[in-house]
Amino acid sequence: MYPLRRNRRLRSSETLRSLVRETIISPNDFLVPLFVVEGKNIKDEIPSMPGYFRYSLDLISSEVKELWSLGLKSVLLFVKVPDNLKDNKGTEALNPNGLMQRAIKTIKDTVPDMLVMTDVALDPYSSYGHDGIVEDGLILNDETVEVLAEMSVSHAQAGANFVAPSDMMDGRILSIREALEDEGYMDTGIMSYSAKYASSFYGPFRDALDSAPGFGDKKTYQMDPANRDEAIRETEMDIDEGADIVMVKPGLCYLDIVREIRNSVEVPVAVYQVSGEYSMLKAAAEKGWLDHDGVMMEQITAIKRAGAHIIASYFAKDVVKLIS
Numbered sequence: 001m002y003p004l005r006r007n008r009r010l011r012s013s014e015t016l017r018s019l020v021r022e023t024i025i026s027p028n029d030f031l032v033p034l035f036v037v038e039g040k041n042i043k044d045e046i047p048s049m050p051g052y053f054r055y056s057l058d059l060i061s062s063e064v065k066e067l068w069s070l071g072l073k074s075v076l077l078f079v080k081v082p083d084n085l086k087d088n089k090g091t092e093a094l095n096p097n098g099l100m101q102r103a104i105k106t107i108k109d110t111v112p113d114m115l116v117m118t119d120v121a122l123d124p125y126s127s128y129g130h131d132g133i134v135e136d137g138l139i140l141n142d143e144t145v146e147v148l149a150e151m152s153v154s155h156a157q158a159g160a161n162f163v164a165p166s167d168m169m170d171g172r173i174l175s176i177r178e179a180l181e182d183e184g185y186m187d188t189g190i191m192s193y194s195a196k197y198a199s200s201f202y203g204p205f206r207d208a209l210d211s212a213p214g215f216g217d218k219k220t221y222q223m224d225p226a227n228r229d230e231a232i233r234e235t236e237m238d239i240d241e242g243a244d245i246v247m248v249k250p251g252l253c254y255l256d257i258v259r260e261i262r263n264s265v266e267v268p269v270a271v272y273q274v275s276g277e278y279s280m281l282k283a284a285a286e287k288g289w290l291d292h293d294g295v296m297m298e299q300i301t302a303i304k305r306a307g308a309h310i311i312a313s314y315f316a317k318d319v320v321k322l323i324s
């Protein structure tokens, strides 16, 4: 009762505030998304993601060395596939010498202890820009799942530690788990994008990979932003099917979902702070309207406070440089 309890007492100095702080950000929290392209000596800034780049394989090596030296020890790989290699079935995704497979090997050769996670979905390989095989304007579920399982095995063969299916097809976690077990990859993990919403925040990412859907949208497979119970259902099913880590995506608009999932499951929870979230802050900071570092730290702290064990973020390097 006031004045016995004066809450401001615990805020009276930075020393005291740091003593009672509940959420601490460290390099261990982060998963760093990386965009890989064909070619040599390419470090190409993504126009809608200022300060973020696509790297060719020769330059990805120095990037992962730098990440490692900053204490950033996990990466999530995405590839930009040349148009002439795209088709409806994502055939190129299974090429043992494809860009993703070579990227995995390059990173593992450069920094063997780096944890390499790979995106598993058809969209960068699809001539339609969809996450699954298209027939008569529909996205086929079970046919897609078969390709995703083969793709996962191919990534495991190349040396990936984790596969990260981001496609939202039903039943894909079980099929991927079974395929990995059948091929002897029992230690290859699955980080499932379990509660992935049909969000307008993915725009800059689709620019980065030139992977925007050629027709329609992704609402028949990604979740309706209006739903919460469904997120729990999706997540629990993925865990039952064998997911080691589950994910909520995007981040900031979905922190209620993050907390609810954190309270209801017992596996690590990842949150993806997506491209649009990054671009919004970069744009506002460029205009001088927001304090970049202050807002960045507040957002990352909010994501962790909401319950994230792991944060996939384009800000990872900025944050770690700031706090070190």
Ligand code: PBG
Binding pocket: 119, 121, 123, 131, 166, 167, 201, 202, 203, 204, 205, 206, 218, 273, 274, 275, 276
């Ligand atoms: C594709 C995929 C997307 C993202 C990650 N994997 C885009 C989409 O679903 O259309 C978005 C990531 C971001 O916006 O940063 N399966």
